[in-house]
Amino acid sequence: MVTTRYFKTLCSTLVLALFFISPFQGHAQFGGNFTWAKDGYQYYVPAQGGSAIVEYDMRDSAKKTIVLNREMLTPAGKRPLTVQSFSFSDDLSKVLVFTNTKRVWRFNTIGDYWVYDFHTKKLWQVGAGGPESSLMFAKFSPNGAKVAYVRGHNLFVEDLATGAVTQLTTDGEKKLINGTFDWVYEEEFGCRDGFRWSPDSKSIAYWQVDARKIRNYLMLNTTDSIYPYTVPVEYPVAGQDPSSCRIGVVNISTAKTTWMNVPGDKVQHYIPRMEWALNSDNVMVEQLNRAQTESRIFACNASDGSARLIREEISDTWIDGKARWNGGDPVGWDWLKDGKSFLWVTEKDGWRHLYRITTEGKETLVTRGNYDIITLDGMDAAAGFVYFTASPDNATQAYLYRVKLDGSSSKPERITPDGFPGTHNYTITANGKMAIHYFSNSYTPFQKEVVSLPDHKHVSGTHIALNKNAVNKPEFFKIKTVDNIEMDGFMVKPTHFDSTKKYPVVFFVYAEPAHATVLDIYGAAKDFLYLGNMADDGYIYMAIEGRGTPAPKGAAWLHAIYKNIGKINIRDQAMGCREILKWPFVDSTRIAVFGWSGGGSTTLNLMFQYPELYQTGIAVSAEGWQLSYDNVYQERYMGVPIDSASRVPFIEGSPVTYAKNLRGNLLYMHGTGDDNVHYVNAELLINELIKYNRQFQLMLYPNRSHGIYEGEGTTTFLQTLYTRYLKQYCPPGGR
Numbered sequence: 001m002v003t004t005r006y007f008k009t010l011c012s013t014l015v016l017a018l019f020f021i022s023p024f025q026g027h028a029q030f031g032g033n034f035t036w037a038k039d040g041y042q043y044y045v046p047a048q049g050g051s052a053i054v055e056y057d058m059r060d061s062a063k064k065t066i067v068l069n070r071e072m073l074t075p076a077g078k079r080p081l082t083v084q085s086f087s088f089s090d091d092l093s094k095v096l097v098f099t100n101t102k103r104v105w106r107f108n109t110i111g112d113y114w115v116y117d118f119h120t121k122k123l124w125q126v127g128a129g130g131p132e133s134s135l136m137f138a139k140f141s142p143n144g145a146k147v148a149y150v151r152g153h154n155l156f157v158e159d160l161a162t163g164a165v166t167q168l169t170t171d172g173e174k175k176l177i178n179g180t181f182d183w184v185y186e187e188e189f190g191c192r193d194g195f196r197w198s199p200d201s202k203s204i205a206y207w208q209v210d211a212r213k214i215r216n217y218l219m220l221n222t223t224d225s226i227y228p229y230t231v232p233v234e235y236p237v238a239g240q241d242p243s244s245c246r247i248g249v250v251n252i253s254t255a256k257t258t259w260m261n262v263p264g265d266k267v268q269h270y271i272p273r274m275e276w277a278l279n280s281d282n283v284m285v286e287q288l289n290r291a292q293t294e295s296r297i298f299a300c301n302a303s304d305g306s307a308r309l310i311r312e313e314i315s316d317t318w319i320d321g322k323a324r325w326n327g328g329d330p331v332g333w334d335w336l337k338d339g340k341s342f343l344w345v346t347e348k349d350g351w352r353h354l355y356r357i358t359t360e361g362k363e364t365l366v367t368r369g370n371y372d373i374i375t376l377d378g379m380d381a382a383a384g385f386v387y388f389t390a391s392p393d394n395a396t397q398a399y400l401y402r403v404k405l406d407g408s409s410s411k412p413e414r415i416t417p418d419g420f421p422g423t424h425n426y427t428i429t430a431n432g433k434m435a436i437h438y439f440s441n442s443y444t445p446f447q448k449e450v451v452s453l454p455d456h457k458h459v460s461g462t463h464i465a466l467n468k469n470a471v472n473k474p475e476f477f478k479i480k481t482v483d484n485i486e487m488d489g490f491m492v493k494p495t496h497f498d499s500t501k502k503y504p505v506v507f508f509v510y511a512e513p514a515h516a517t518v519l520d521i522y523g524a525a526k527d528f529l530y531l532g533n534m535a536d537d538g539y540i541y542m543a544i545e546g547r548g549t550p551a552p553k554g555a556a557w558l559h560a561i562y563k564n565i566g567k568i569n570i571r572d573q574a575m576g577c578r579e580i581l582k583w584p585f586v587d588s589t590r591i592a593v594f595g596w597s598g599g600g601s602t603t604l605n606l607m608f609q610y611p612e613l614y615q616t617g618i619a620v621s622a623e624g625w626q627l628s629y630d631n632v633y634q635e636r637y638m639g640v641p642i643d644s645a646s647r648v649p650f651i652e653g654s655p656v657t658y659a660k661n662l663r664g665n666l667l668y669m670h671g672t673g674d675d676n677v678h679y680v681n682a683e684l685l686i687n688e689l690i691k692y693n694r695q696f697q698l699m700l701y702p703n704r705s706h707g708i709y710e711g712e713g714t715t716t717f718l719q720t721l722y723t724r725y726l727k728q729y730c731p732p733g734g735r
Contacts, residue, residue: 033085038092040429050082053095058434058450061460068095072116075123081114089144093118094160096126096140096147102133105186105675113138113149115160126158127151127165136180137193141201146252148197148204150179155195155206157252168204168250169257175211175234182211182234182243187676188632189272190323190330200280203249203302207274210244219673223703233675238627238634238650239641245271247285249302260300262287262307270632272321275333277359284333288319292636295319297344299359310361313348317562318636320345324550325352327375336405337381345373347555354386356407364407371412372552374398379405380432380453387415387428387453395551396476396488396520397441398423402454415456420464423521434459440522442490443470471495472535474525476518479544481575488518488551489544489576490525494734495535497585501734504590506534506726507577507614508543509606511569512598513561513637518545529594531723538733540586546572563639566605566626566653573602574610581613592616592730594722597677597706598623604655604666604685611663616730618667618722621706623677624659624685626650659688665729666696669718671704697725 035044037055044067047054053068074080085098094117101111111133113126126147127135138149141157148157153172158165169178179195186192195206216232236242244266248257262271262285273286283300285307294314298307313319323330325345334343341358343366352372356364367373371392377400378387385402390412399416403409416424422441429435435453440446449461458464474490481487494503508527510517517524527534527541534541545551548561548569561569581588593614595603600622607617623629626638627650634650641647651657670682682700689696699721701708709715 034427035086035088036430040431040433044086044088046083046086050084050099051080053083053086058429058436059459061450068097068116072121072123073097075114075125084108084111087139089140090142091144094140094144096138098138100133104136105183107192109180109192110134110136113147115147127156137195139197141197142199143201145201148195150195153177153180155179155204155250157204166252166255168252168255169206169208175214177207177209177211179206181207182209182214183675184236184242184630184632185209185245185270185272188630188636189270189321190328191272193331196274196276198249198276198280198302199278202253202280203251205247205249205274205276205283205302207271208246208248213241214243215240217675217678219675219678221673221703231673231675235675235678236631238629238631238638239647240631241267242270242290242631243267245269247271247274247283247300249283249305258303258305260285260298260307261305262298262300264289272323273330273333275331277333278335278339286321288321290631290635291640292318292632297357310359311344311357311363313346315348317559320347320352325373325376327377334376336379343376343386345376347559350555352552352555354388354403356405366405366407366409367403367412368407368409369411370554372554374552377426378428378430378432378435381405383432385432385454387426387432388412389425391552394421394520395545395553396490396518397421398425400424400426400435400456413454415454417456420466421520423519428453436461437464439464441466441520442474442476442522442525443467445522476520479576479579481572481579483571483575485547485572485575487544487546487572487576489542489580490518490520491540491542492525492535493540494538495533496538498734499585502585502587503538503540503734504587504592504730504732505540505542505580506730507573507591507593508541508599509573509593509595509602510597510599511546511549511573511595511602512565513548513550513558514598516545516549516551517543517599518551527594529719529722530726531719534732537727542580544573544576544580546576548572562637563649564653565637565649566601566655567649570602570605570609573606574613577606577610577613587735589615590730592618592726594618594620594726595622596620601655604668605653605658607664607666608655608658608661611661615664616666616726617664618669618725620669620718621671621674621677621708622655622668622681622685624654624656624681626654628678628680628684656684656688659685659694660692662689662692662694662696665725666694667699667721667725668696669699669701669708669721671701671706671708673703673710674706676706 052066055065055067057063070080081099084101087096097114101108104110116123136150155168172178181191211234214234214236217235218230222228247260250257268290270288275284285298287296297311300307344355344357354366374389376388384405386405387402389398391397401412403412425438427436437449437451444467447462447464450459474492476490591614593603600619603617603619672679704710
């Protein structure tokens with residue numbers, strides 16, 4: 001339940017990653033919209049509408065150069081290409097344009113690729129002659145002479161000088177996947193681009209995922225033809241074996257693959273990360289056991305496949321992958337300039353800290369203190385510093401810090417200046433000397449400027465300023481529950497608030513490890529489904545953050561939810577609500593709760609487990625039965641359900657178990673084409689509510705996915721239904 005939460009894209013700090021990708025975090029897996037020039041001061045982006053590629057100079061916002069124009073993007077006798085993403089060869093003599101793209105699961109990762117040569121002024125299609133929109137993850141070799149890509153789950157390489165195409169793998173099929181991934185690897189590990197060129201351009205390392213033993217979940221499409229038909233998705237549910245996975249290195253000249261001999265059962269382990277070392281001799285691999293409680297890093301010899309263990313970590317709960325600590329980007333390997341050590345993040349001492357690890361396994365703590373790093377943002381290798389985002393004093397905010405790479409800093413140096421409370425994100429140049437700085441807070445819209453580092457002086461762009469004219473500012477607060485748990489929260493009071501009156505409260509919830517809700521960032525305190533203005537209409541809109549969410553409060557806070565989803569996180573929300581009901585301006589008879597995906601599950605559990613507190617609930621795309629969800633996510637946080645005893649926590653945390661307790665008003669919405677939280681969750685819930693004659697309102701969206709956005713009028717309909725239901729059963733206004 002990680003990737004497609006509609007609300008997450010609206011209010012998360014990760015929204016910035018849709019537009020900019022840090023070079024420190026590797027190349028975008030599905031094509032780049034942002035590329036640094038070699039000197040680190042210029043960058044390239046597509047023009048609006050994809051009609052060109054434009055170069056900007058960070059030092060002068062008015063300076064703009066079109067490097068690839070409409071004429072260059074026009075094939076002979078055809079319409080101009082639309083640039084959807086692009087990449088340059090290392091010498092900048094060629095550009096690879098991704099166009100005519102189509103969606104695969106979450107993103108548009110399949111399409112057509114064209115090369116433009118700036119020297120010869122020629123434009124031609126890579127993989128020409130094959131089916132339209134059939135190439136994935138095409139990329140230049142480091143020497144710029146070839147392009148490799150995936151087509152039909154096989155790897156190919158094309159010589160740019162001769163046009164000769166060599167097929168490197170031949171066994172690929174729908175469920176035997178070379179160079180890319182199955183559904184669950186993409187959804188839960190963020191893995192999409194599944195191959196890497198060696199630095200010497202002679203070999204390619206790639207994943208092979210064997211999903212042939214994974215059973216299909218058959219979704220039913222009843223809208224796109226006269227007769228309904230099934231849509232199969234390989235989907236390993238909790239308790240079912242994962243796909244088998246291995247790493248191969250294929251020689252470009254011979255098309256011979258050498259398999260890396262990583263120890264351990266290939267089915268009962270995952271490989272979420274793989275990258276070449278800064279040489280063409282070794283491939284670095286991270287392996288997780290199925291329960292994701294053991295992480296091992298191996299250096300694999302590309303020639304003979306032998307694997308040498310570099311690092312091992314074992315946890316009582318789970319171990320977070322790179323997608324969680326590097327801004328949502330799992331690719332790349334964070335090497336230091338010596339090529340013999342790299343940066344790694346672990347929570348093994350109780351906080352999410354940076355370590356420097358040598359290829360011999362020696363570890364040095366780089367960040368020290370009782371705080372979590374939030375993201376790893378960049379390095380100034382020449383000066384010996386690493387930059388990262390953290391917020392030691394306020395878990396709702398984010399600021400830039402730096403420490404020495406050698407671990408000698410006793411405490412972090414804050415780089416973000418005082419006076420701008422909120423959330424700060426940075427895209428730092430490769431040389432660590434400048435950054436694009438993004439800022440917003442709960443009442444100040446997103447702003448962007450260019451700053452120099454480490455002095456944080458304004459260079460170009462908008463001068464960052466607080467919104468002094470903001471109305472209905474969210475109020476942040478802390479509340480302590482009967483369990484002695486202190487929770488952060490925000491609320492937006494009614495526009496014409498009268499402290500002598502009592503108002504209804506709408507709680508926005510998520511309460512699982514994938515996402516935090518109480519964020520001091522623009523948009524986080526706005527109900528995105530409500531048509532109109534909640535504050536003007538007389539609602540208090542509120543969220544409180546309990547244990548088990550990724551607020552930067554240390555490992556104990558986050559990992560408290562281990563084997564407790566649906567229990568401890570639900571209790572925290574309910575106990576927080578109970579304290580809030582003591583406030584004199586809160587109407588205890590008009591309490592509503594709303595959530596989507598994991599938040600939908602939380603909504604159901606609150607309505608069923610604490611019916612005395614919540615009168616109205618609106619749940620969207622909820623996981624009603626934990627044993628129906630995918631194994632990577634659910635087993636990470638709940639353990640592996642291999643027998644009846646290990647299944648108990650899954651059952652005890654599932655809303656279906658408690659559906660008989662419903663007393664209040666429930667609106668449930670789900671898309672029948674949801675390939676993430678399958679529609680079976682809705683039917684299991686419906687059956688249980690019918691069994692106990694618990695009346696509720698149901699809205700199903702035919703053939704819509706987890707985000708429920710496809711089809712004309714869908715979003716407006718959903719918003720209208722949500723707003724009307726809320727007003728009917730939890731009327732607004734002070735009393």
